[in-house]
Amino acid sequence: MINLANYLDLPFACACVVVFVILVYVILDGFDLGCGVICIFAPSKFHEEAIMNSIAPVWDGNETWLVMAGMFLFSAFPLAFSIIVPLLYSPLMIMLFALIGRGIALEFRLKSLFNQTFIWKLIFHISSLVVSFMQGVITGCILSGKMLNVEFSWFNLLSCISGITVVSLYALLGIGWLLFKNQNGVHSWIVYIARYVLGLYLLAILAFIYIHAKYPGHYQTILTILFVIIICAFLFYRALNNKTASIKAFLLVISFVIISFSYVIIHMYPWIVPFKYTIWSAKASDASQSLLLMSALFCMPFIIGYSLYVYYIFHKSDHESTKTYK
Amino acid sequence: MVFDTLLLARLQFAFTISFHIIFPSITIGLSFWLAIIEFLSLTTGKQIYVNIYKMWIKIFSICFTIGVLSGIVMSYQIGTNWSLFSLKISNVLGPLFSLEVLTAFFLEASFLGIMLFGWNKVSPRMHFVATCMVALGTSLSAFWILSANSWMQTPNGFRIADDGIFYPVHWWKIIFNPSFLVRYFHTVIASHFTTSFIILGVASYYIVKQKFLNEAKILFRTAGVIAALSSILQPMLGDIHGLNSLTHQPLKVSAMEGIWNTESPAAFRIFAIPNNKQEKNDFEFKIPYLSSLILTHSLNGKILGLKEWKKEDRPNVTVVFLAFRVMVGIGLAMLVTVIISIILYCQNKLFQSNIIHYWYILMSPCGLIAVLAGWIVTEVGRQPFTVYGLLKTQDSVSIVDNVKVLHSLLGFVVIYSILFVIAIYYIFSVITKGPVNIGTKHNM
Numbered sequence: 001m002i003n004l005a006n007y008l009d010l011p012f013a014c015a016c017v018v019v020f021v022i023l024v025y026v027i028l029d030g031f032d033l034g035c036g037v038i039c040i041f042a043p044s045k046f047h048e049e050a051i052m053n054s055i056a057p058v059w060d061g062n063e064t065w066l067v068m069a070g071m072f073l074f075s076a077f078p079l080a081f082s083i084i085v086p087l088l089y090s091p092l093m094i095m096l097f098a099l100i101g102r103g104i105a106l107e108f109r110l111k112s113l114f115n116q117t118f119i120w121k122l123i124f125h126i127s128s129l130v131v132s133f134m135q136g137v138i139t140g141c142i143l144s145g146k147m148l149n150v151e152f153s154w155f156n157l158l159s160c161i162s163g164i165t166v167v168s169l170y171a172l173l174g175i176g177w178l179l180f181k182n183q184n185g186v187h188s189w190i191v192y193i194a195r196y197v198l199g200l201y202l203l204a205i206l207a208f209i210y211i212h213a214k215y216p217g218h219y220q221t222i223l224t225i226l227f228v229i230i231i232c233a234f235l236f237y238r239a240l241n242n243k244t245a246s247i248k249a250f251l252l253v254i255s256f257v258i259i260s261f262s263y264v265i266i267h268m269y270p271w272i273v274p275f276k277y278t279i280w281s282a283k284a285s286d287a288s289q290s291l292l293l294m295s296a297l298f299c300m301p302f303i304i305g306y307s308l309y310v311y312y313i314f315h316k317s318d319h320e321s322t323k324t325y326k
Numbered sequence: 327m328v329f330d331t332l333l334l335a336r337l338q339f340a341f342t343i344s345f346h347i348i349f350p351s352i353t354i355g356l357s358f359w360l361a362i363i364e365f366l367s368l369t370t371g372k373q374i375y376v377n378i379y380k381m382w383i384k385i386f387s388i389c390f391t392i393g394v395l396s397g398i399v400m401s402y403q404i405g406t407n408w409s410l411f412s413l414k415i416s417n418v419l420g421p422l423f424s425l426e427v428l429t430a431f432f433l434e435a436s437f438l439g440i441m442l443f444g445w446n447k448v449s450p451r452m453h454f455v456a457t458c459m460v461a462l463g464t465s466l467s468a469f470w471i472l473s474a475n476s477w478m479q480t481p482n483g484f485r486i487a488d489d490g491i492f493y494p495v496h497w498w499k500i501i502f503n504p505s506f507l508v509r510y511f512h513t514v515i516a517s518h519f520t521t522s523f524i525i526l527g528v529a530s531y532y533i534v535k536q537k538f539l540n541e542a543k544i545l546f547r548t549a550g551v552i553a554a555l556s557s558i559l560q561p562m563l564g565d566i567h568g569l570n571s572l573t574h575q576p577l578k579v580s581a582m583e584g585i586w587n588t589e590s591p592a593a594f595r596i597f598a599i600p601n602n603k604q605e606k607n608d609f610e611f612k613i614p615y616l617s618s619l620i621l622t623h624s625l626n627g628k629i630l631g632l633k634e635w636k637k638e639d640r641p642n643v644t645v646v647f648l649a650f651r652v653m654v655g656i657g658l659a660m661l662v663t664v665i666i667s668i669i670l671y672c673q674n675k676l677f678q679s680n681i682i683h684y685w686y687i688l689m690s691p692c693g694l695i696a697v698l699a700g701w702i703v704t705e706v707g708r709q710p711f712t713v714y715g716l717l718k719t720q721d722s723v724s725i726v727d728n729v730k731v732l733h734s735l736l737g738f739v740v741i742y743s744i745l746f747v748i749a750i751y752y753i754f755s756v757i758t759k760g761p762v763n764i765g766t767k768h769n770m
Contacts, residue, residue: 056442060394071420074420075420092406096398099398288420295428303436306436307436314443314444
C-alpha cells in the first residue's frame with residue numbers, strides 16, 4: 001500500500017484539502033442559498049425569474065461540495081466526525097430537511113404545479129434561510145469549544161449570532177453573484193438591498209468576534225482581520241455603484257468569505273475537536289489518508305475543469321433559456 | 327418492543343434508504359435509455375425522438391433530484407446515527423465513499439445542468455455528451471456504493487486492531503471484495519429492467535388510450551429490447567449471486583430458503599411462514615431436491631440449516647424468506663410478460679390494444695417492489711451484523727437521545743411522504759400530457 005506519510009505531513013495535507021473543499025462549498029452554495037435568502041424581497045416576478053434562472057443550472061453541482069466536505073471529513077478524520085456529528089444531531093437534521101425543501105422548491109418551481117409559484121418561492125426562501133442559519137449554528141458550536149461539555153446545547157447566543165453572520169454572508173454572496181451575472185434590469189434593486197445586507201453582515205461578524213474572542217494570543221490577528229474587513233466593506237460599497245458588469249463586487253464578497261473563514265481556521269488550528277483532539281490525533285490511518293489525498297488531487301482538476309465549463313456555458317445571462325425545457 | 331435509540335435508528339435508516347433506493351433504481355436505467363433516445367434523434371434527425379426525450383427528461387429530473395437530496399441525507403446519517411460504525415470502518419470505507427463523490431457525483435450533478443438547460447447553448451452533439459456523462463455518473467455512483475455495501479457483506483483486505491478499529495491492508499481486495507461484482511451487475515441490470523417496465527407501462531397506457539401511437543411504438547421497441555435482455559441476464563446474475571452467497575454467507579442463504587435443519591438434498595419452499603421463535607416453518611409447501619439444484623447445481627447438494635448457527639447471530643428469517651419470494655416472484659412474472667410480448671410482437675399483435683397492455687400498466691412499478699424486496703433480503707439478511715460476522719449493529723449505533731431520533735424519524739416520514747405524493751402527481755401529469763411537440767425553437 002502506498003503510504004505518503006513518509007513524504008509529507010499527511011494529516012496536515014488532508015486538513016488543507018478539507019479546508020479547501022469547505023471554502024469552495026461556502027462560495028458556491030453560498031451564493032445560491034443567498035439568492036434564496038433575498039428572493040423573498042424581490043419586487044416583481046421579473047426579478048424573481050432573473051434570480052432563479054441564474055442559479056437553476058448550477059445549484060446541483062454546487063451542493064455536491066457539501067457532500068464532498070462531509071465525506072472527506074468522515075474519511076480523513078473519523079474520530080472527529082464520529083464525535084462532532086452526533087453532538088450536532090438537531091442542527092444537522094434540521095439542515096437536511098431544509099436542504100430537501102430548497103431542492104424541491106427549485107425543482108418544482110418551473111413545473112406548472114398548483115399554478116402558484118409563490119408557494120415555491122416561499123419554500124425556497126425559508127429553506128435557504130434555515131440551511132444558512134444552521135450552517136452558522138454548526139460553525140458557532142464547533143468554534144465555541146464547549147461541545148464536549150455535559151451542558152452543551154446547540155441553541156445559544158454564540159451559535160445564533162454565528163447563524164445570522166452566515167445568513168448575511170450568503171446573502172452578500174448572492175448579491176455579488178447577481179451583480180456578476182448582470183441579470184437584466186435587477187441591478188438597481190440589488191444595489192439597494194446590498195447596503196442593508198452589508199450592514200447586517202458587519203454588525204453580525206463584529207458581535208460574533210466580540211463574544212467569541214477571549215484568547216489574548218489572538219488579539220493581534222483579530223485586529224488585522226477587522227481592519228481587512230473594513231477595507232473590503234468600503235471597497236465593496238464603492239463597487240456597488242459601478243454599473244458595468246461587476247465581478248469586482250463578487251470578488252470582494254469572496255474576500256469576506258475568506259476572511260471570515262480564516263478567523264475560523266486561526267481559532268481551530270491545530271484542534272479539530274476543540275479542545276480534545278488535534279488533526280493528528282483524530283486522523284485516519286496513513287494508508288486511508290494517502291489514498292484519499294491521491295484521489296482528491298487526481299480528480300480535482302477534472303472536477304474544477306468541467307464545473308468551470310458548465311459555468312462558462314451559462315455565462316451569457318439568458319433570461320429565457322431556463323424556461324425552454326417546459 | 328422497546329423504542330430505544332438502536333431500534334429507532336434502524337427504523338430511520340431502513341425508511342430513508344428504502345425511499346432513496348427507489349430513485350437511483352430509476353435514474354440508472356432512465357439515463358441510459360435517454361442516451362439511446364438522444365442518439366436515435368441525432369442519427370435519424372426525426373422530431374419524434376426529440377419530443378420523447380423532452381417529455382421523459384422531466385421525469386428524469388424529478389427522480390434525479392429526489393435521489394440526490396435523499397442521498398445527502400444518507401451520507402450525514404452515517405455520522406449522526408451510526409457514529410461508532412463510522413469510527414470503526416472509515417479507514418476502509420471512507421475512501422470508497424469519497425471516491426464516489428469525486429468521480430461520479432460531481433460528474434452527474436454538473437452535467438445535469440447542461441442536460442436540462444443547455445439546449446440552445448451547446449451543440450446537439452455536446453448535449454448528447456452531457457446526457458452520456460450523467461448516465462456514466464449514475465453507474466459509477468452505483469459502482470462505489472455497491473463496493474462499500476458489498477464489503478460490509480463480504481469483508482476482505484483488512485485487519486482489525488486491538489481497539490476494534492478496521493484498517494485497510496489491500497485496496498484491490500477491499501474494492502473488489504468477493505461479492506462485489508455480482509451484486510453490482512445484479513443491481514444495475516435490475517435498474518434497467520425496472521425502468522424498462524415503467525416505460526413499457528406508459529407506452530401501454532398510450533396504446534390503450536389510442537394516442538401518441540407512433541411514440542408508443544418507439545417506447546416499446548427501445549424499452550422492449552432492454553427488458554428482453556434484462557430478462558435473460560437478471561436470472562443468470564441472480565443464480566450466480568446465489569452461488570456466491572452460499573460460499574460467503576451461507577447463513578443468509580439458509581434464511582432465504584427457510585431451511586432450519588441441515589438437508590441433503592434440500593427442498594425448495596415455494597411458500598411458508600418461518601417461525602423465528604419455534605425455529606420451524608408454518609404452512610410449508612415445498613418441492614424436493616429443488617433448493618439443492620438451484621443453489622449447488624447438483625441434486626444432492628447439502629444446505630446447512632439455520633440451527634447450525636447461534637440464535638443471536640441469525641437474522642429475522644420470516645422477513646428475509648418472504649422478501650426473497652416477493653423478489654423472485656416478481657422477477658418471474660416480468661420474465662413471463664417479456665416472453666408473451668415477444669410472441670405477440672412476432673405475430674404483429676403487440677401494438678393493438680390488448681389485455682397485455684392493461685397488464686403492463688399494472689406491472690409498471692413492479693420492478694421497484696422487486697428492488698426493495700431484494701434489498702430487504704440482503705440487508706436484513708446481514709443482521710445482526712453491520713460488517714458480516716465482525717461488527718454487530720448494536721455496536722455500531724451513535725449514543726444519541728432516543729427522543730431526538732424519534733423526532734428526526736417522524737420528520738423524514740412526513741417530508742418524504744409529502745414529497746412522494748407531489749412527485750407521483752407531477753409524473754402522472756407529465757405522462758398524461760404526453761410527448762407533445764413544444765415548439766420550433768428547439769430544433770436539434
